Amino acid sequence: MTTPAVEIQARTLAGYAHASRLRQEHDRDWVLDHIPGEPGVLLDLGSGIGQLLQAALDRFPSLRQAVGLERSPHRIAEASERLESYGDRAELHEADLTAPGPVPYRADVVTMTSVLHWLYPTEERILAWAREHLAPDGRFLLTTYHPSRDEHGLGGEDDIVRDALTALGVRRADVPALFADGAVLPIATRTRAADELAVLLKGHFQIAAVHERDATVTVEDAGQYAHFHAATFGDYYGRLVEPARRGDFFAAVGEAARRRQEERGWVSHMPVRLWELTPRG
Ligand SMILES: C[S@@+](CC[C@H](N)C(=O)[O-])C[C@H]1O[C@@H](n2cnc3c(N)ncnc32)[C@H](O)[C@@H]1O
Numbered sequence: 427m428t429t430p431a432v433e434i435q436a437r438t439l440a441g442y443a444h445a446s447r448l449r450q451e452h453d454r455d456w457v458l459d460h461i462p463g464e465p466g467v468l469l470d471l472g473s474g475i476g477q478l479l480q481a482a483l484d485r486f487p488s489l490r491q492a493v494g495l496e497r498s499p500h501r502i503a504e505a506s507e508r509l510e511s512y513g514d515r516a517e518l519h520e521a522d523l524t525a526p527g528p529v530p531y532r533a534d535v536v537t538m539t540s541v542l543h544w545l546y547p548t549e550e551r552i553l554a555w556a557r558e559h560l561a562p563d564g565r566f567l568l569t570t571y572h573p574s575r576d577e578h579g580l581g582g583e584d585d586i587v588r589d590a591l592t593a594l595g596v597r598r599a600d601v602p603a604l605f606a607d608g609a610v611l612p613i614a615t616r617t618r619a620a621d622e623l624a625v626l627l628k629g630h631f632q633i634a635a636v637h638e639r640d641a642t643v644t645v646e647d648a649g650q651y652a653h654f655h656a657a658t659f660g661d662y663y664g665r666l667v668e669p670a671r672r673g674d675f676f677a678a679v680g681e682a683a684r685r686r687q688e689e690r691g692w693v694s695h696m697p698v699r700l701w702e703l704t705p706r707g
Contacts, residue, residue, distance in 0.1 A: 436656040436664055454478050454540040460567055460702055465534035467633045471495050471523055472541030476505030483512050485624045495521040524548050525554035526555045534561055539569045546616040557630040557705055564702040573614045573696040578602035581614030587663045589682035608666045631703035640697040645687050652680030
């Protein structure tokens with residue numbers, strides 16, 4: 427039996443350029459709009475397929491070095507291709523941001539978009555690292571997503587997965603225990619509440635400004651959402667079902683999203699924050 431495309435996509439996190447148009451892409455210009463002056467060095471943490479680095483290199487001729495740190499080798503490979511024409515101005519490193527090693531730069535700008543929740547509960551490490559690698563007058567631009575959560579800590583994408591699991595025959599009330607048994611920490615738990623996060627951030631930075639927008643995801647059909655889910659979350663939630671049922675799982679996620687779209691006019695919406703941070707003196 428051949429493996430369905432959506433399962434291969436989940437394993438390799440492929441198709442992100444297309445899928446991220448539904449949500450993450452909007453962070454890019456928002457963040458770049460808040461870079462002051464003419465930066466020489468930019469570090470992008472969790473740089474994915476290199477889209478922010480590319481947009482920054484195009485927008486700021488002053489950038490001598492745009493450096494991406496990313497864990498997924500598939501994404502690094504895609505980013506390398508995207509950035510090839512920029513020569514030495516672009517640099518990519520495979521790195522685990524939960525245990526980041528030093529790089530020989532003091533950056534004018536550090537960016538991190540749609541990544542921090544993956545580093546829970548050890549975010550302190552990357553915050554300390556960003557502080558150390560920021561020039562004294564530099565700026566750390568960070569975006570964070572804030573889905574509401576229920577009494578089990580589930581919310582945002584977890585809700586759509588809960589609908590999908592229920593459609594596959596799991597009792598709705600059993601879903602939180604299934605997450606716990608599968609060691610899948612709900613994304614809404616990984617995403618700290620804004621006031622809790624502010625306390626963490628203030629340990630390393632001054633909060634110069636906070637901006638907020640609403641990220642509303644709408645979808646044309648079930649297949650489009652299944653691909654968005656696979657490209658964004660990979661096999662993270664897929665672990666909740668046996669390998670033989672993964673194809674059914676992705677299809678059920680797509681179908682759950684389509685139903686929400688039909689009933690509510692959107693699949694999900696949540697506030698996104700852009701934190702403008704400067705080093706604490
Ligand atoms: C939602 S994507 C965001 C990508 C990009 N920053 C954007 O805004 O489009 C999250 C990225 O963080 C990366 N990531 C997750 N955990 C990581 C870790 N521990 N170390 C390095 N990168 C990580 C993922 O591989 C993925 O590329």
